[in-house]
Amino acid sequence: MTELRFDGRVAVITGAGRGLGRAYALLLAARGARVVVNDSGGTLAGEGTDGGPADEAVREIKAAGGEAVACTESVATAEGGRAVVDAALDHFGRIDVLVHNAGIVRSAPLTEMTYDDFDAVLDVHLRGAFHVVRPAFPLMREAGYGRVVLTSSIGGLYGNHGVANYGVAKAGVIGLSNVVALEGAAHGVKSNVIVPAAVTRMAEGIDTSAYPPMGADLVAPVVGWLAHETCSITGEMLVSIAGRVARAFVAETPGVYRPSWTIEQVGEHLAAVRDTGDPWLLPIVPSAHVDHIRNSFAMATGGQ
Template identity: 50%
Template sequence: MSELRYDGRVAVVTGAGHGLGRQHALELAARGAKVVVNDLGGDRTGAGASAGPAQEVVEEIRKNGGEAVANPDNVATPEGAQAIVQTALDAFGKIDIVVNNAGILRDKSFKNMTVEEFDAVIAVHLRGSFLVSSAAWPHLRENSYGRIVNTSSPAGLFGNFGQANYATAKMGLVGFTKTLAHEGAKYNIKANAIAPVAWTRMTEDLLPADFADKLGVEQVTPLVAWLAHEDVPDSGEVYTVGGGRIARIFVAEGPGYGQKETLTVEAVRDNWAAVSANEPLTVFRNVGEQMGPLIQQLTS
């Protein structure tokens, strides 16, 4: 099989100074992409800033024969997001790939979580992905080509104690990804999301130390690279990835219960088993399909 290449493609990878983002940037560059390495350079809570981490990754890429430029702007501000995309345009003339990877943690049990701690995490993960994608979107549409990879999380898909802010942002990215897939389809813009499990500075307090070697970032990046490639067939999907395992995660609907008469509380109670049944499952591709069973009931 031929090697997958990204020659002629320009990629922006946010949060690429460490961990997953760094590995994504290195892999894309090694396969021919020109890369904007974005990283604010703060700690994992978002505090501080330094141009050092992004520049170090750029120097590593250049040492290995690749092309890259650093960008230290903040994804969570409109001005920062625009500057990140402008860096790609100024350095390489276009943008083809956006990997939204930047993130911070402000873990706290819900009863102790402050508004600031909630907003700060939403701002980087969810708002930041929106802002950077929004800045790139006109250029992707104009060129009739784009690949967007968003970073969700199992914590968002299934919930996790002490991460109400993080989980909210990460589940929000699922809806964001699916909507971009619909709106980008006619312009050959594909958007997908990953829900990674990897040992990084973001997760070192959450994952068992014994798994550090088995959950390396190099086990996640191949999926990101595939989703960023021109040959990827799918859009609007979410995949969990880690430790050498990849699986599609999907939103599905059970058979449900319906009646022509107006529902009552008692009818809901008496048919709760049917309402809660999870077989057979149906995976809908859009809101129109999901409305199908209801429309059929209303018109039959």
């Protein structure tokens, strides 16, 4: 099998000083990419700064013969996000791959979560994604090539206790990736979502003693493929957990059409409304949005 390489490509990876992001940076650099290792080095709650993690990742890449530069700007602001992308342009003259992995955790029950904690998590995960996508995307479109990988979570897909801020942010990232995929389709820009799970510092406080192997090295190849020029999908979500790689997707039941409804009729037809036996799976690209409307209208005009 031919080795998939990134020679000549420039990759920007946020949150790349530790954990998953570091594994992504090391793998892409080992395959020939020139890498911007972005990490502000703050605590898990997003407090403080420390250039050490980014610098150490860069040192490791260079020691192995790769090319990399550290960037400690925070993606939590628009200015920081632009500076991250500018680091690629200033040092390497281009950007081909953008992986937004940076994240923080501020957990609390919904009844106790503060607005500060809600906004802080959205600033890094969701707004942070936009803060790097917004300056990178026009460059990719102009170049006629780009690979964007944004990070969601099972918390964004399914929710979890005590992480309303995290769940909202990770769900929002999916919508952003879909728009990038749609608007980039005609310009060689593909965007997908990784839904990763690994034992990193984000697992602090969780008893992982009974977990199977869940190193970041099991996730990195999936991100590597999504970031590669041979990636054949866009507008999709790939799950990677404990060696399992799968696709997550949004689907609809065909539902039930009636020319009018009462509250009682909704209840009466609920089993058929929820029947998943023949689902609609609408590809984001080229036209899931339009297909959803067209198929729904067809049921109405066809009297089904």
